[in-house]
Amino acid sequence: MHTTLADFIAGTPAGEEAADIIRKCVHCGFCNATCPTYRLLGNELDGPRGRIYQIKEMLEGAAPAPSVLEHLDRCLSCRACETTCPSGVEYGRLLDTGREIAEERVGRRLWPRLQRRLLRLMFPFPERMAPLLRLAQRLRGLMPRFLAEQVPPPAVDPGTWPVARHARSMVVLSGCVQSVVTPATNAAAARVLDNAGISLQAAPAAGCCGALSHHLAAREEGLAFARRNIDAWIPLIEDGAEAVVACASGCGVHLRDYGRLLAGDPDYAAKAARVSQLVRDLSEVVPMPEQPVLRAEGRPAPRVALHTPCTLQHGQRLGGRIDALLRAAGCELTPVPDAQLCCGSAGSYSLLQPKLSAQLGDARAAALQAGDPATVVTANVGCQLHLGARCSVPVRHWIELLDDALPARPL
Numbered sequence: 001m002h003t004t005l006a007d008f009i010a011g012t013p014a015g016e017e018a019a020d021i022i023r024k025c026v027h028c029g030f031c032n033a034t035c036p037t038y039r040l041l042g043n044e045l046d047g048p049r050g051r052i053y054q055i056k057e058m059l060e061g062a063a064p065a066p067s068v069l070e071h072l073d074r075c076l077s078c079r080a081c082e083t084t085c086p087s088g089v090e091y092g093r094l095l096d097t098g099r100e101i102a103e104e105r106v107g108r109r110l111w112p113r114l115q116r117r118l119l120r121l122m123f124p125f126p127e128r129m130a131p132l133l134r135l136a137q138r139l140r141g142l143m144p145r146f147l148a149e150q151v152p153p154p155a156v157d158p159g160t161w162p163v164a165r166h167a168r169s170m171v172v173l174s175g176c177v178q179s180v181v182t183p184a185t186n187a188a189a190a191r192v193l194d195n196a197g198i199s200l201q202a203a204p205a206a207g208c209c210g211a212l213s214h215h216l217a218a219r220e221e222g223l224a225f226a227r228r229n230i231d232a233w234i235p236l237i238e239d240g241a242e243a244v245v246a247c248a249s250g251c252g253v254h255l256r257d258y259g260r261l262l263a264g265d266p267d268y269a270a271k272a273a274r275v276s277q278l279v280r281d282l283s284e285v286v287p288m289p290e291q292p293v294l295r296a297e298g299r300p301a302p303r304v305a306l307h308t309p310c311t312l313q314h315g316q317r318l319g320g321r322i323d324a325l326l327r328a329a330g331c332e333l334t335p336v337p338d339a340q341l342c343c344g345s346a347g348s349y350s351l352l353q354p355k356l357s358a359q360l361g362d363a364r365a366a367a368l369q370a371g372d373p374a375t376v377v378t379a380n381v382g383c384q385l386h387l388g389a390r391c392s393v394p395v396r397h398w399i400e401l402l403d404d405a406l407p408a409r410p411l
């Protein structure tokens with residue numbers, strides 16, 4: 001589709017990129033078939049093709065109706081549409097631009113504005129999140145169901161972090177929400193990698209990856225988080241760290257974008273590109289187990305259902321790697337219908353779109369448990385909590401399974 005950019009955006013990098021993306025769209029509508037919100041709501045305007053069209057109209061200067069903001073808000077940013085699109089339309093990038101324009105041009109009401117501001121003020125900061133979470137856990141019984149479902153159970157003891165002792169090292173994203181609600185994930189990753197001859201280091205000065213701010217149309221705020229992380233990691237990279245490891249795929253997909261997001265910043269462009277090149281999802285750096293360490297002798301294989309987060313399978317195109325790791329470790333992966341679909345967690349989506357998020361979460365929990373697994377595993381903290389509130393079996397990060405096997409049988 002051809003786009004004639006309006007004066008307010010013509011000639012800007014964001015405008016030119018958006019026009020290039022829209023040009024590739026041939027309006028075939030294949031993407032609608034795998035879009036969770038189109039499948040639920042059946043409205044063209046709540047599917048990728050319709051959203052692209054609404055963004056195109058804004059870029060051409062049409063005054064957006066309040067409904068445009070609603071249709072864009074309902075998008076999960078899951079990018080399943082990108083995986084399906086035969087023309088290579090980079091919908092996620094277009095959506096970021098569309099959201100910024102809609103945010104500026106359509107006034108939000110006071111409560112949604114406050115809600116977004118509060119999320120941005122609390123979630124990226126572990127020191128603020130931790131006391132808030134403790135309070136919410138105490139008051140959980142008094143909350144309505146939709147709110148109580150958002151409150152995770154107290155975190156399990158993360159165990160010890162191995163002392164750095166190897167010549168090979170990698171730096172891990174400490175993150176924000178994950179460090180408070182599932183601290184066991186990074187600690188388990190550190191132990192598994194230590195056993196494989198790699199020391200995993202956290203950089204205390206680093207923090208939130210900036211994805212939450214970015215997806216709430218607060219681009220500059222997101223970039224400030226990115227710069228802080230880059231400043232914290234570059235010295236470790238210069239000291240020999242081979243990779244920047246993300247144990248939450250929602251953060252990993254954003255870290256990979258630092259180079260593009262900071263390309264126009266002369267002070268950070270080169271450093272951001274270097275960091276982005278070194279980003280690896282945890283599943284890319286954990287070596288393939290050489291023996292079925294998770295299958296006890298004489299016992300059947302543990303039955304595990306894997307939820308591959310959208311940010312891993314669509315955002316980073318790394319579907320299949322965790323499956324292979326778990327199979328090599330001796331697990332039997334139970335079948336999961338429609339495994340390409342989003343669980344509805346999607347960052348702050350579960351708080352901002354609770355009804356749609358719950359519908360998607362209930363459907364995914366049922367699909368994951370259809371094969372009667374003993375455990376559900378995933379690779380992103382948001383999915384882990386969202387599914388954990390809905391599944392009758394434990395929902396864990398997959399690395400915890402490999403960590404469980406370490407004391408008795410090294411990988």
Ligand code: SF4
Nearest residue numbers: 025026028029031085
């Ligand atoms: S599948 Fe791709 S080309 Fe077809 S309508 Fe969707 S975004 Fe456009």
Ligand code: SF4
Nearest residue numbers: 035075076078079081
């Ligand atoms: S990102 Fe996900 S929810 Fe949004 S349009 Fe694409 S498939 Fe639909």
